[in-house]
Amino acid sequence: MNSKGKKGLLCLAMCLVWLSLCGFEGLDIETTAGVGSWMDQLTGEDIEEFKILEEWEDRVLANIDDYVNVRAEANGEATIVGRLFKGDGGYVLERQEGWTRIRSGNVEGYVSNDYLLFGMDAYEQAQLELTLVATATTSGLRIRNEASTDSKILKNVEKGTKLLVIEEILAEPEEPAPEEGSDEGETSEESLEASQEEALVEGEDDEAGGMSEEATGEESPEENTDTPDSEWVCVQYAEEKTGYVAAEYVTVQYELGEGMTMEEIKRKEEEEKREKLKQQLASFQANGNEVVLLAALIQAEAGGQPYEGKVAVGAVVMNRVKSGHYPNTIAEVIYAPGQFGPASNGTLARYLGGPSPSCMQAAQDAINGYTTVGSYTHFRRAGVDVGGNSIIIGSHVFY
Numbered sequence: 093m094n095s096k097g098k099k100g101l102l103c104l105a106m107c108l109v110w111l112s113l114c115g116f117e118g119l120d121i122e123t124t125a126g127v128g129s130w131m132d133q134l135t136g137e138d139i140e141e142f143k144i145l146e147e148w149e150d151r152v153l154a155n156i157d158d159y160v161n162v163r164a165e166a167n168g169e170a171t172i173v174g175r176l177f178k179g180d181g182g183y184v185l186e187r188q189e190g191w192t193r194i195r196s197g198n199v200e201g202y203v204s205n206d207y208l209l210f211g212m213d214a215y216e217q218a219q220l221e222l223t224l225v226a227t228a229t230t231s232g233l234r235i236r237n238e239a240s241t242d243s244k245i246l247k248n249v250e251k252g253t254k255l256l257v258i259e260e261i262l263a264e265p266e267e268p269a270p271e272e273g274s275d276e277g278e279t280s281e282e283s284l285e286a287s288q289e290e291a292l293v294e295g296e297d298d299e300a301g302g303m304s305e306e307a308t309g310e311e312s313p314e315e316n317t318d319t320p321d322s323e324w325v326c327v328q329y330a331e332e333k334t335g336y337v338a339a340e341y342v343t344v345q346y347e348l349g350e351g352m353t354m355e356e357i358k359r360k361e362e363e364e365k366r367e368k369l370k371q372q373l374a375s376f377q378a379n380g381n382e383v384v385l386l387a388a389l390i391q392a393e394a395g396g397q398p399y400e401g402k403v404a405v406g407a408v409v410m411n412r413v414k415s416g417h418y419p420n421t422i423a424e425v426i427y428a429p430g431q432f433g434p435a436s437n438g439t440l441a442r443y444l445g446g447p448s449p450s451c452m453q454a455a456q457d458a459i460n461g462y463t464t465v466g467s468y469t470h471f472r473r474a475g476v477d478v479g480g481n482s483i484i485i486g487s488h489v490f491y
Contacts, residue, residue, distance in 0.1 A: 144215055152194055153181045153214035153221075153348070155207055162201040162351060166191035174199030174353040176207075179221055181214065181348030197350030218346040224257040226325050226342040233342070235335035239324035246335045255327035257344055258334055365436050366429045372441075373427040380444075382422040387447035387455035389426055392434035393471075394488065395451065401486035402451055404465045406458025408490065411469045418469075422459075465490040 154160055154176040163170040166188050174196075176182070182196030191202045209217050231251045237244040239261050249255070323339035352360070376385060386406055394405045412418035412425045419425050427435050434440040447455075465471075465483050471490040472478060482491040 141212075145212060148211050148215045150184045151181060151211070151214055151348075152184055152192065152203075153209045153217055154178060154203075155209045155217070160203055160207040162194070162196075162199050162203055164201055166193070166202040168204070170202070172354060173201045174351050175357060176203065176351045177349060179349040180351050181218070182351060184210070194351075198353050198356065199351035215346075218348070222346040222348065224344060225347040226255045226257050226327050226337060226344045228253045228255070228337075228342055230341045233337055235327065235329050235337055237335060239326070239336040241338075243336070246333075247329055249329065254347070255329055255337070255342075257325055257327055259326040260339070260344065261324040261326065261336075362429070369427045369429055369436060372435070373423055376423050376427070380423065383452065383455050383459065384444060384447060385426060386422055386458065387451040388440055388443035389432060389434060390454050391443045391447045391451040392439045393432070394486070395448065397486035397488065399450060399454060400464045401488060402454035403457055403462060404483075404485050404488065404490055405471065406455050407463035407465050408469055408471055410458050410461075411463070411465075411467050415467075415469060 156176070156178055159175045159177045161172045162174040162176060164173050165171075176194075176196060176199075180196055182194040182199075184192055185195055185200070186193040188202075190205055192205055192208060193202050194200070194208075208214075228249055228251050232248050233251070233253070234245050235247045235249065235255075237246055324336045325339050325342060325344060326334055326336055328334050386409060389409065390402050390405045394401045397405075409422060409425055413420055413422060419428060426432055426440070429436070432440070443451075464485065468483070468490045470478075471488045474484050474487050474489045476489060478489055478491040482489050484490075
């Protein structure tokens with residue numbers, strides 16, 4: 093039976109059960125028998141699937157390898173307001189023919205249905221692509237050594253902490269209640285004393301394995317449970333370290349990513365570029381030679397220009413080093429975000445292994461103070477209007 097058929101069957105059966113329990117007049121024996129017939133067809137897996145369908149019926153998952161555009165209107169020519177990337181999910185706001193209006197993070201707009209998975213299809217794909225995460229719903233959540241409140245506490249975590257799920261452990265079936273008069277139904281003074289001793293041991297575990305109630309400022313809710321055979325979740329709480337948390341005090345779900353607006357994407361790209369340049373600068377400062385670095389920049393920017401043009405590029409860098417308005421080292425000037433394109437697009441790195449002899453000489457001359465552009469600190473492609481105070485050398489204008 094497909095997902096839609098199962099959902100219809102489950103909804104109908106649950107409605108009939110509800111009606112029968114409400115005691116509506118007009119429900120005859122045949123209807124009650126029909127409820128039983130419908131319920132006989134339901135398995136535990138069906139019930140679990142119904143819960144999943146209810147949770148995912150208004151959710152979507154991006155069905156892509158890279159990203160899909162989110163548009164302001166339901167057509168392929170509309171303004172792009174954001175993007176969903178692989179692993180991103182969202183909520184359905186409106187379904188149209190061929191398009192769905194969704195909300196994901198701060199992005200709200202239309203996505204072509206060709207690039208979305210819905211409902212159970214989205215859930216099944218999430219199982220393959222995404223990480224199952226347990227989020228603590230209470231402060232002082234205890235991570236234990238075993239799936240038992242009697243086991244050692246490894247760590248306490250705060251509300252909202254996310255933990256990677258390794259395995260979900262279901263509760264053991266309850267044993268049938270003992271018959272009246274049997275020994276199993278009696279509670280002796282010895283067993284009561286044993287329970288009290290176990291509670292004392294539990295308090296000792298707090299001191300040995302994790303923060304106590306006094307340390308966290310509030311009592312862990314686990315100690316109030318009367319059902320030792322509760323459900324547990326095996327989680328990873330540190331690198332190569334796992335433990336168990338009571339399922340009652342976490343929410344377990346697949347960690348869907350969220351879409352990004354175009355402004356958020358731009359900020360992220362700029363931050364990544366700054367971080368990349370920062371790493372390049374740190375690497376160069378540890379192992380580099382500034383003459384080679386300047387020569388590599390000259391070759392990347394003016395490798396095909398006359399010698400005066402090569403020196404001019406080097407002089408622009410050295411004028412910045414001396415100006416007081418820029419960083420005071422060659423490396424910091426070159427790797428400053430947004431200044432020299434070859435530093436951020438990877439071109440510079442290709443020449444660090446061996447700049448040409450003429451570029452090496454131009455770099456050394458510029459470092460020694462030789463300049464063909466006076467104190468100018470900028471250059472662009474010739475033809476760009478930069479004002480009256482400028483010099484054109486080769487295909488560059490310096491100002």
